[in-house]
Structure formats: structure tokens, C-alpha cells
Amino acid sequence: MIALNIAIFIPFLAAVFVALLYRKGSRLHIGVLPMIVAAGLFIFLLSFIPQIANGETFLYTLSWIPAYDIGFTTYLDGLSLILALLITGIGTLVILYSIYYLSDNEQLGNFYTYLMLFMGAMLGVVLSDNMMVLYVFWELTSISSFLLIAFWYQRKRSREGAQKSLLITVSGGFAMLIGFIMLYVMTGTMSVREVIVTIPEFTEHGLFVPAMIMVLLGAFTKSAQFPFHIWLPDAMEAPTPISAYLHSATMVKAGIYLVARFTPVFGGEGVWFWMVTGVGIFTLFWGSFQAVRQTDLKALLAYSTISQLGMIMSMFGMGSAALYLGHSTESVFYTQATFAAIFHLINHSTFKGALFMVVGIVDHEVGTRDLRRLGGLATFMPITFTISMIGSFSMAGLPPFNGFLSKEMFFNAAVDITNLGLFHADTIGNLIPVIAWVASTFTFIYSLIIVFQTFLGPYKEDRLEHPANEPPIGMLISPVILGSLVLLIFFFPNIIGDYIITPAMASVFPDLAATADLGVNISYWHGWMDTALHMTIGVVVVGVLLYSFPRFWKWIYALFPLNWSFNTVYNFTLEKSEDISNFITGKYMTGFLRNYMVYIYAFFILVVGGSFFLTGAFDFKISGNAPISSFEWIIVITLIVAAVSILFAKSRLTAILLNSVIGYGVALFFVVFRAPDLALTQTVVETVTTVLFLVAYYFLPEWQKESGTRKVDMTKLLISIGVGATFTVVALAVQNNRLFDRISTYFENSYELAGGKNIVNAILSDFRGFDTMLEVVVLLIAGIGVYSIIKLKVGKRGEKLEDQ
Incomplete structure (x- = not known):
């Protein structure tokens, strides 16, 4: 359907209109237009749910560069529909939240322009079937997120956080591009759908495993997997609405989407199984372990996001084993890990989006996010406290919240994978449920920290910049909706399971879906003998004890000092690279x-x-x-x-x-x-x-000649x-x-090729047309740059950049 192509470009057009309206000083709040656009796209995508649930898919191709098999092809199936709904649905709530969160003194035109650019880029990523087009939108998400993270550019840490995220994600994007090119060399097509069909013939090809690794590097960097996770905590310098949108529901999910989309291509291979599962499970542990030591609420949520993304990634890795088993009852059994991954992807977007907004409310109302200065806010902010409790306990995996359902499915998948006699999962794979349980215990602890240390305990008014009060009702609407969804999904999970998740499973396992039902009946009770329930009880008991007596075990963090981290390696590498570059440049840029x-x-x-x-x-x-x-x-x-x-x-x-x-x-x-x-x-x-x-x-x-004999150089x-x-x-x-043959023989036919009887004129005016066009483009860009500098008006926000 051509409407899908148009849907991708609507946010880009909205970005242009936002910039124009803001420049002209529209009386209407500048955030209203982006909110209408996002809500309209969400409703438009909702209309596809009945057809997608019936197994239909939608495809439309617009020719772009046919000589290189590059076309603007949009493809909507169950998997892309989930991500598209999250992009537009969460986007609508974030924009509504932003209208009340951001001050009118901010550069709102820039904010909503960047936000619309990002939304369009993300829709392009999840709806593109052509790998080159997907890559273009992929890098657009990195660029637009860079602009959003650096929105408060007068802050040094905002600039550095934006730079770090751009360097890491763009580097991963280049690796992914190399992987796409390798796939094209093997299969001769740029279409993801066609690659899935033809790839079984090339699994023994020399480029198969390198292409797999390159694609995974792109996915791992974008979804903040270990050791590329270091950019996400620094990205928290962005305004809270950006953190709620990019770093809980959309941008970080792009890497997850890439793994899910290419599971039919690489899944079933031992390298894929262990890379995705191993990196994911360790990221789950490391993120939760590091979250507990944080004293800033947004930093805590950043590491918790890293942890939850690792959990989702590991489930996709475990579920990929089903492709190795082929068409069998056992293979369908192992697809349930992928079902749980998609389910938790949705759940995480709801409770983590609500939590980010809660942290933004706390910071907005009392002027701090420092846990050492917070406490006792529940009395003054009961609605915010309720939302916080719902989101935190859902993240901790407690009933009656949706996170409990997907976490139980994760525990079952981690235990079941040890019975798989493939890829040595029955030996080293025994560590998977152990790591999953330990990480979940830390998840439970930091969930308690969010609730108890922020909202309960003594009220420390003297340490706050403002007295605690509930925010305006408009700022509460979005987190209330997300919190309500957390509860609704718990009580009616199979509505999402049947109409949204099951069609997505058909996208991840297209061959299995043709012969078996990949749906799962989601239930919150499996009996007292359920292994996942026992693991949950253990998490709660041990978690409460560890939270209550931190002095007996917090010493363990001294074994991991902050200066011994990948952040230190990154900073050292960047600093030394700049020093070496300056040294080399100084040697040849002499000025003579x-x-x-x-x-x-x-x-x-x-x-x-x-x-x-x-x-x-x-x-x-x-x-x-x-x-x-x-x-x-x-x-x-x-x-x-x-x-x-x-x-x-x-x-x-x-x-x-x-x-x-x-x-x-x-x-x-x-x-x-x-x-x-x-x-x-x-x-x-x-x-x-x-x-x-x-x-x-x-x-x-006057030219003064040197006296004496001239020295010869x-x-x-x-x-x-x-x-x-x-x-x-x-x-x-x-x-x-x-x-080579003479090129003049080509130009001698100038009359038929260009309609010019004078070969010289034809060469200058027609054959050099593209060269001239590019020269004009360069001049245009230079002119825009000069015009921007001339018209630049530095306001109060730009008068001085902070060094701290």
C-alpha cells in the first residue's frame, strides 16, 4: 500500500511545518501539531490489526535506484506493526507530556522538529524491506537522536553524551552496512524477504558468518548491549521526554527489531545462538548489577533499561534454536522464548515509559533526582507515587502487573534451554538460568529503591529546591495511561497475544508458522509446582533481605571501581586519538x-x-x-x-x-x-x-634578495x-x-544520446550535467551555511557554554 510510504514521510513533513510555524510565532502551542500527527498515524496503524491478525501482509515498492536493486519498499507484517504502534503510540504520549514538561523559554521549535525527524526515521527502519533503505533510516535515527540528546547544548555533559551515542551507534551502523553488502554479494538481492527465502543455499558461504557478526554489531550498539552499553547512561542528559521516548520504547528497540527481523536469516546457527543469548544474558546481569549502585534516578533507569534490553535480547537468542530443530513439536516449544521476548518488549515500553515520566515529574517539581536528597514524597504526590509503584513492581516482575507475566515466561525459557541438546546448551547453558535469577534479584532491589527511597521514608524538604507537589494534570495523563496499560495487559494478556504477538511470531518463524500454531496462551497461574514461580519467590525473599541489609554486601562494588570501566577505555581512546591526530596534523599543516x-x-x-x-x-x-x-x-x-x-x-x-x-x-x-x-x-x-x-x-x-650564494634545496x-x-x-x-576502449566512441553518438549535433556542446551541457548539478548543490549548501551564520541569533541559552 502506498499509504505506508506516505506514512513514513508525514513526520518529516510535520518537522518542516513545525519549524515554519514556530518561526512565525503561532498562537497554538507548537507541540499540538506533532501530537496530532503521531496520534493520527497511531490510529491509522491500528486499523491494520484485524488484517495482520488474519495473516495478511502489506507491501508497496517505489522504484528508486533500480540499477542497484534499491527501491523504497515498505513491508508491514506482525513484527513491524508492533514497533510502528510503539513508535507512534508512545510518541503521542511523550509529546503530550512534553507540552507541560518543557518551559516556553526552551527552543521548542527545535525540540519538536528533531522529535518528528526521529519518529519518521524510526518508522522507516521498521517498515523498510530494502536493506539499503533500512540503513539510511537507521543512520537518520542516530543523527536525530544526537540532536535530541544534545538539546541542552549549553551543558558540557549533554554535548559529550550526544557525541558518545553518535560515535558508538554510527560505528555499529557502518558494521551493519558491511553485513548488508555481504548478504547482497551472497544472495544477489537487497530485499530482506528475498534474503530470508534464498539464504538456506548460502549457509556454508564464506561470508555467511562474517555477515552475521556485522549485522549483530549494528544491533548490539543500537540496543546498548554489553560492552557498547556505555552510551546509554550518558544519553540521560537529554530532557526526560526524550529519555522516555528514545531510551525506553523506540531507539533502543531498533537493535532488538533488527535481531528479530534477521532471525529467519541467521537463526538456527550456533554462532547466532550463543552471540545473541550470551551477550543478552550478560547485559541483563551487568545492567541490573550497576543499576543498584546509582544515586541518580535517571542513571538508575538507564542501567535498568540496559538490563531489560539484555533480557529481551537473550530470549530472542534462545528462541532462535527452534530454527535448527526444523518442523517438529519440540521446535515449536522453543519458539515460546521468542514469544516471551516480543511480549516483554511491549511490557517494557509501558512500565519503563511510565517510570521515566515519573522521574521527570519528580525532577520538575522538587528540582532534584538525587536519591540521597529524596524521600517522603508519597504524601505530597500520591498519584505520582501510585504510577511509580505500578511501573517499578512491574519491572520487578510482581503480580498483578504485566512484567510478571513476561518475566515468568523468561524464567521458563531459561530453564527449558538447558534441556536442549544443541550448541552445548545442556552444559555451559546451565549458567543461563543462574545468571537470569541473580540479575532478576538485582532488578527487584533497584525497583524497591525507586519506590521506597524516593516516595517513602522521611521527607527532606531542606534538601529540595522546591516543595513537593503534584504536577499539572496534563503532565500526569501520559504516565497514567501507561500505568493503566500495565494493569490491563496483566488481566487481559491474550488479547495482545492473539492479535499482535502471534502475527509477529509468523514474521520471525515464517516456515514454522506455515505448519504450526505459534501462539501461546498467556496465564498468570501455572500451579505451585511451576519452576518460574519458585524462582520468583526466591527473588523476592533474597531481594528483600539484600535491600534491608546493604552493609553486608555493598562492599562488592569496591571490586569494580568506576575508573575501571569501558567508559574509561572509551575516554582514554578518544583522548589519545585526538592527541595523535593533533600531533600528525601539526606536522603537515604548517601554514606554508x-x-x-x-x-x-x-x-x-x-x-x-x-x-x-x-x-x-x-x-x-x-x-x-x-x-x-x-x-x-x-x-x-x-x-x-x-x-x-x-x-x-x-x-x-x-x-x-x-x-x-x-x-x-x-x-x-x-x-x-x-x-x-x-x-x-x-x-x-x-x-x-x-x-x-x-x-x-x-x-x-620591495623584493629583498638574499645576499651571498643561494643554497639549493x-x-x-x-x-x-x-x-x-x-x-x-x-x-x-x-x-x-x-x-580500455576509447571513450570518444561513446561521445561520437552525441546526437542520439543528447540531441546535440555539436559534440563539444553536448559534453559540456548534457554529459556533464550531473557534475554541474553536484557543484550547484555544494554551492547551495555553502550558501545555506553562510546564511545561517549571518542570521544566527544567540540567545541566553547560547551566550555561555558550561564547562561543568
Whole structure:
């Protein structure tokens, strides 16, 4: 359906309108238009649920670069529908929340413009079937998120956080691009759907595993998996609505989506199983372990997000084993881990979005997020406290909240995978449920920290910047809706399971879906003998004890000092890279033109001369050339004498005139060789150049010649001789060595190709049209830059950048 293509571009158009309306000072709040756009797209996508639930898919292709198999192809199935609904649905609530959260003194036009750019880019990622188009939108999400994270650019930490997220995610994006290219080399198609169909023929190909690793690098960096997770905590410097949108429901889920989308391509392989499961399960543990030590609420939520993303990733890895087992009852049993992953992906977006908004409310109302300064807020902020409790206990995996259901399914999947006799899961795989249980215990602890240390206990008014009060009702609407969804999903989980998750399972396991029902009956009670229930009880008991007696075990964090971390490695690498770059740049950027010419000419001799020497191309014969007349000899000798005489000229005027002799001598050559148009052009250029030299040198001080014998710079002399010799020999060699057909034969057909009877005019006006167009684009960009600088108005936010 072409409507899907249009839906992707609507947020981009909205971004343009937002910028224009804000510039003109619209009376309507600038956030209303983006909210209407997001809500409209959400309703539009909701209309597809009945058809998607019946197994239908929607595809539309708009030709773009057919020569390279690149088309703007949109594909809507169960998996892409889930992500698209989250992007637009959570986006609508975040925009509503932002209208009340952000002050009118902020640069709201920029904020909502960037937000719409990000929404459009994310829709492009989840709806694109062509891998190259997907990559374009993938990098657009990195760029737009960079702008959003750095929204408060006057803060040093905001700038650094944005830079870190951009460097890490874009690097992963390049790796993913390499993987896509490898897949194209193997399968000959850019379509993800076609790759899924044809890839079984290439599983033994030498590029199969490298392509898998490259794609996973892109997914791991975007979804903040260990050790690439370090960008997410620093990204918390963004305004809270951005954290609630990008870092709980959308951007970080792009990597999860990529793994799910390419599971039919790489799933069933041992490398894929262990990379996805292993990285995910360790990220789950490390994120939860680090979250407990945080004293800033947003930092705590950042590490908890890392942990939850690892949990979802590990479930996709465990579920991929079903593809190895093929069409069997046992294979369908292991797909339940993937079902749980998709279920928790939805649940996480609801409770984590609500929690981020709660933290924003706390910061907005009392002026701090520091847990050491908070406490006793429940009395003054009962609604906020209720939402916090719902979100936190859902994250902890307690009933009656939706997180309990997907967490129980995760525990069951972790235990069941140890019975799988594939990929050594029955040996080393026994660590998976152990790590899952330990990580869940830490998750329970930091969930208690959010509730008890923020809202219960003594009220510390003297440590707050503002007295505690409930926020405006408009700021509460969005988290209340998300909190309500947490409860509704718990009591009516199979509505989502049947109509949304089951169709998505068909996208992840297309072959299995054709022969078996991949749906799961979600239930919150499986009897007292259920292993997952026992693990949950253990989490609660041990978690309460550890939370109550932190002095007996908090010493363990001393074994992991903050300066021994991947953040330290990143900062050290970045700092040393800058130092090395400055050192190298300082060596060749001397500010003297003569040095730059030496580098250029030396490089020319080495590359061109070396290439001709190594390939044996210095082979030429002059016996077949036309005889040289005496008049031509006179011109050549004159040029040589003039060129050498410039070196010994005692005044600028003499040097200019000798240089002109060379130029006019070349013009005479053009006359002799019957090229009057070139001769005329050369004469005009030489005349204008000479006049400009004379005018310019007239204003320069008198040329003071150095007394004594002039020293000869042998390096420059050798380079000069080498350049002249290289040019001469190359010109002679080219005349007698033809590796390709003459290009002139193509242009001789200019009348049929371009409709021009004059071949020269056709080349200049038609064949060079693209070159000219790109030159104009460059000038346009430069002009926009100059105009922006001229019109730049630095307000109070931009007068001084903070260093702290």
C-alpha cells in the first residue's frame, strides 16, 4: 500500500511545518501539531490489526535506484506493526507530556522538529524491506537522536553524551552496512524477504558468518548491549521526554527489531545462538548489577533499561534454536522464548515509559533526582507515587502487573534451554538460568529503591529546591495511561497475544508458522509446582533481605571501581586519538604553501610513478610520431629557457614576464596544432593572469634578495625534476598503452544520446550535467551555511557554554 510510504514521510513533513510555524510565532502551542500527527498515524496503524491478525501482509515498492536493486519498499507484517504502534503510540504520549514538561523559554521549535525527524526515521527502519533503505533510516535515527540528546547544548555533559551515542551507534551502523553488502554479494538481492527465502543455499558461504557478526554489531550498539552499553547512561542528559521516548520504547528497540527481523536469516546457527543469548544474558546481569549502585534516578533507569534490553535480547537468542530443530513439536516449544521476548518488549515500553515520566515529574517539581536528597514524597504526590509503584513492581516482575507475566515466561525459557541438546546448551547453558535469577534479584532491589527511597521514608524538604507537589494534570495523563496499560495487559494478556504477538511470531518463524500454531496462551497461574514461580519467590525473599541489609554486601562494588570501566577505555581512546591526530596534523599543516606543494607532488610521484613502474607501463615508442618542425623546436627551447630563467630572476616583474612567455608559448603550440579555440582561451587566461599578478605585486613591499650564494634545496629540486619527468613519461606511455576502449566512441553518438549535433556542446551541457548539478548543490549548501551564520541569533541559552 502506498499509504505506508506516505506514512513514513508525514513526520518529516510535520518537522518542516513545525519549524515554519514556530518561526512565525503561532498562537497554538507548537507541540499540538506533532501530537496530532503521531496520534493520527497511531490510529491509522491500528486499523491494520484485524488484517495482520488474519495473516495478511502489506507491501508497496517505489522504484528508486533500480540499477542497484534499491527501491523504497515498505513491508508491514506482525513484527513491524508492533514497533510502528510503539513508535507512534508512545510518541503521542511523550509529546503530550512534553507540552507541560518543557518551559516556553526552551527552543521548542527545535525540540519538536528533531522529535518528528526521529519518529519518521524510526518508522522507516521498521517498515523498510530494502536493506539499503533500512540503513539510511537507521543512520537518520542516530543523527536525530544526537540532536535530541544534545538539546541542552549549553551543558558540557549533554554535548559529550550526544557525541558518545553518535560515535558508538554510527560505528555499529557502518558494521551493519558491511553485513548488508555481504548478504547482497551472497544472495544477489537487497530485499530482506528475498534474503530470508534464498539464504538456506548460502549457509556454508564464506561470508555467511562474517555477515552475521556485522549485522549483530549494528544491533548490539543500537540496543546498548554489553560492552557498547556505555552510551546509554550518558544519553540521560537529554530532557526526560526524550529519555522516555528514545531510551525506553523506540531507539533502543531498533537493535532488538533488527535481531528479530534477521532471525529467519541467521537463526538456527550456533554462532547466532550463543552471540545473541550470551551477550543478552550478560547485559541483563551487568545492567541490573550497576543499576543498584546509582544515586541518580535517571542513571538508575538507564542501567535498568540496559538490563531489560539484555533480557529481551537473550530470549530472542534462545528462541532462535527452534530454527535448527526444523518442523517438529519440540521446535515449536522453543519458539515460546521468542514469544516471551516480543511480549516483554511491549511490557517494557509501558512500565519503563511510565517510570521515566515519573522521574521527570519528580525532577520538575522538587528540582532534584538525587536519591540521597529524596524521600517522603508519597504524601505530597500520591498519584505520582501510585504510577511509580505500578511501573517499578512491574519491572520487578510482581503480580498483578504485566512484567510478571513476561518475566515468568523468561524464567521458563531459561530453564527449558538447558534441556536442549544443541550448541552445548545442556552444559555451559546451565549458567543461563543462574545468571537470569541473580540479575532478576538485582532488578527487584533497584525497583524497591525507586519506590521506597524516593516516595517513602522521611521527607527532606531542606534538601529540595522546591516543595513537593503534584504536577499539572496534563503532565500526569501520559504516565497514567501507561500505568493503566500495565494493569490491563496483566488481566487481559491474550488479547495482545492473539492479535499482535502471534502475527509477529509468523514474521520471525515464517516456515514454522506455515505448519504450526505459534501462539501461546498467556496465564498468570501455572500451579505451585511451576519452576518460574519458585524462582520468583526466591527473588523476592533474597531481594528483600539484600535491600534491608546493604552493609553486608555493598562492599562488592569496591571490586569494580568506576575508573575501571569501558567508559574509561572509551575516554582514554578518544583522548589519545585526538592527541595523535593533533600531533600528525601539526606536522603537515604548517601554514606554508610551499610545504603543501611538496607533499602533493611527492605523493603524485610515488603513486602515479610507482604504479606505472610496478605495472611496467613505462613502455613507449616515438618512432611512429610525426616529425618535429624547426618552428616547434624554437617554441620548446623558448619555453625551457623561460622556465629555467624564472629561477634566477632578480625582480618580480621579470619573473612575471618570463611566466607569461611560458603561457603564450603554450598558446602558440595550440595554434600550430590547429586548435584555435584553445589558443584563444589560453591567450585570454594568460593575459588576465599577468595583469592580476602585476596589480597584486604592485602593493607588495620591495623584493629583498638574499645576499651571498643561494643554497639549493636538493629535496625540492629532485621533486621538481621527478614531477616533470613523471608527467612527460606518463604522457608518452599513455599514447602507446591502451587498456580500455576509447571513450570518444561513446561521445561520437552525441546526437542520439543528447540531441546535440555539436559534440563539444553536448559534453559540456548534457554529459556533464550531473557534475554541474553536484557543484550547484555544494554551492547551495555553502550558501545555506553562510546564511545561517549571518542570521544566527544567540540567545541566553547560547551566550555561555558550561564547562561543568
